[in-house]
Amino acid sequence: MSGEEASKYTQHRQDAIRSAAAVFAEKGYHGSSTRDIAEHLGIKQGSLYYYFKSKEEALAEVCLYALRDYAQQMDVIAASGQPFEAKLIAAITSHISKYREQNGAMKVYHTERLYLPEAKREKLYQLGSGYRQNLENIIEEGVRSGAVRSDLDCHFATQTVIGICNAWGELIVRDPDMELFDVIQKCTDLLSNGFIPK
Amino acid sequence: MSGEEASKYTQHRQDAIRSAAAVFAEKGYHGSSTRDIAEHLGIKQGSLYYYFKSKEEALAEVCLYALRDYAQQMDVIAASGQPFEAKLIAAITSHISKYREQNGAMKVYHTERLYLPEAKREKLYQLGSGYRQNLENIIEEGVRSGAVRSDLDCHFATQTVIGICNAWGELIVRDPDMELFDVIQKCTDLLSNGFIPK
Amino acid sequence: MSGEEASKYTQHRQDAIRSAAAVFAEKGYHGSSTRDIAEHLGIKQGSLYYYFKSKEEALAEVCLYALRDYAQQMDVIAASGQPFEAKLIAAITSHISKYREQNGAMKVYHTERLYLPEAKREKLYQLGSGYRQNLENIIEEGVRSGAVRSDLDCHFATQTVIGICNAWGELIVRDPDMELFDVIQKCTDLLSNGFIPK
Amino acid sequence: MSGEEASKYTQHRQDAIRSAAAVFAEKGYHGSSTRDIAEHLGIKQGSLYYYFKSKEEALAEVCLYALRDYAQQMDVIAASGQPFEAKLIAAITSHISKYREQNGAMKVYHTERLYLPEAKREKLYQLGSGYRQNLENIIEEGVRSGAVRSDLDCHFATQTVIGICNAWGELIVRDPDMELFDVIQKCTDLLSNGFIPK
């Protein structure tokens, strides 16, 4: 009884987090009302507080939801023995795909996290910077292996990869018809080879 | 009533737009109150309505302010007879620099425009897509001239350039110590040459 | 259904009343939530409604609990054949001690009864005024017997005795280290002899 | 202009404090809504926040309003050269009269101050304990001068005087027909001479 019922609450709460993600993604944190979220979830406004003790907690949960396995996936990629190009494409795929999953939680994390209080933001920041560090290591390793040209500023390159992924993430969220695979492949190609012919 | 008085009003209104830009950039549209804007401008809340008939109009003005000469500059760049590489660096410079100017209006445009009603957004969209089109033309021209490799998806490349500029724009706004010139130069280099050694 | 079960319910209900008394005494009626009371009792919020059909009923029960044997004790004192001074000290002892018993129900009665609807308040008022009447009779009797000076306004004196007891009751509730016996003795002495030396 | 207008706001705010006092006195702090207060003042609910930044601030202001000159009056009485009996009657008069003035602010202070946060309560406590100290000094002085019997516990007596004043204060607030002067005179008499004939 206990295990199952506990997981029922947890399950419903998870639904609530996903509803919050969807609404925040569409209208922004301050642009969404708790009534909007409740309606999306199919309950009444007041009942939302059975699952969150404040609107802000809902935002924090959405952000956590976005980051949780995102950072984890990157750990796996970094630890794999694949060559640079494979790791790069895996990272980009992982990142951009996230924008299509989890009801837009990734977009919410990217756009709205600044409305969280310092303490909670710090916690998220650690998860996020683990990801960033992993990516930077991959690129540095690429330099050492000769797969990446040695005059590249690896820190700069890391930020740029993340920036591109976020930019395309926003675009594919806005346009549901866009081909995910196509975007990923072209991003990788452009980052690898640049504009100029060899 | 005279020309001079009218231009004094225009001047003050411009100040109001810049204040709105600064406040919106820091706290977001919904996170900012009209009192915040008025305080930043050094007047009282009610007086703001002498310059804007609504908070939303203030947002629209900030977005317009961001785009106006931004699009114009691109026209100039596109019309110039420079070679591809020069045009690319000019475009990136123009775009990223904007984030440091105009009290963050560019950031507001990028982040908050979705809160404008359809009609106003449409108007902005036209200005923005003129810019996009110019950039795409430049790249296509680069392909024809041989400066850009011919298997590049030009539309994709355009969006990516814009995406990178916006991503770095956000970063340099958040960190005032960052070297603008350095960023611009590295963006151009990465876009031109990619990761892989020639 | 059996006698034993009914009395088990009665017993539990009594516990609930005592919990309500404690919580109301600490935070006031409007400052306490039904969740607070339930927590104090060790059950869940909804379960409280098995014992009370409303929060207001809980308040009424607490007040009744406070007054029930309080008034009764006064009947006993009044009916006893003791001399005036003994009766006075007995009344004061009974009254002030109540504040240390019944989880603060007496304080609740004194402070929060105004939140009861007229009808219920009326019922309590009768119990209370029985007490008051008894005390007034004792004093009047004291006048007749010569134990009390004849120019005293007995009604006024009654109210004052009650007022002093309530005031000290509040103080001893707030300070658990205060010596009950000491307070009672000093109250009696002051009321009997006044400030001025004989 | 400035002086007069500033005092207009101050005047209106004072009206708001008095309205809050009246409503809190009747229904208690938690039993009163900000709408009740606004209605009593003849404005709309939201407008109340032009004068108070929170309901709690309103309570704090009411308490301050109650105490401000109350403590001051006691300073004057204590400093006067009158004999003990005159000082006692002056103190009682000052205290009990307060309950009829200031729209019940004194009652609010006595009953509802516990809902203020520690910091604000502390500030009030200092004002209140100055009053208490003054009264205790008067009684001790009475002992030294022989006007008060020497075996009296002065601290106890002080608390009792305050307790009686508060108790009668509550009663005269509830019953507008009660004769203030009569009550004061009888309180003084009872405290001075006690029940027992000389």
Added chain:
DNA sequence: AATGAATGAGAGTTCATTCAT
């Protein structure tokens, strides 16, 4: 050209209460 004062709508939040289980 600007402000003080007020408003009303709507926000987030709490909470007494209900009820199927």
Added chain:
DNA sequence: TATGAATGAACTCTCATTCAT
């Protein structure tokens, strides 16, 4: 007998907006 879940009404508070001055 007790609970988890939900509800709806009320509450405090914020804020864009208006307008007489």
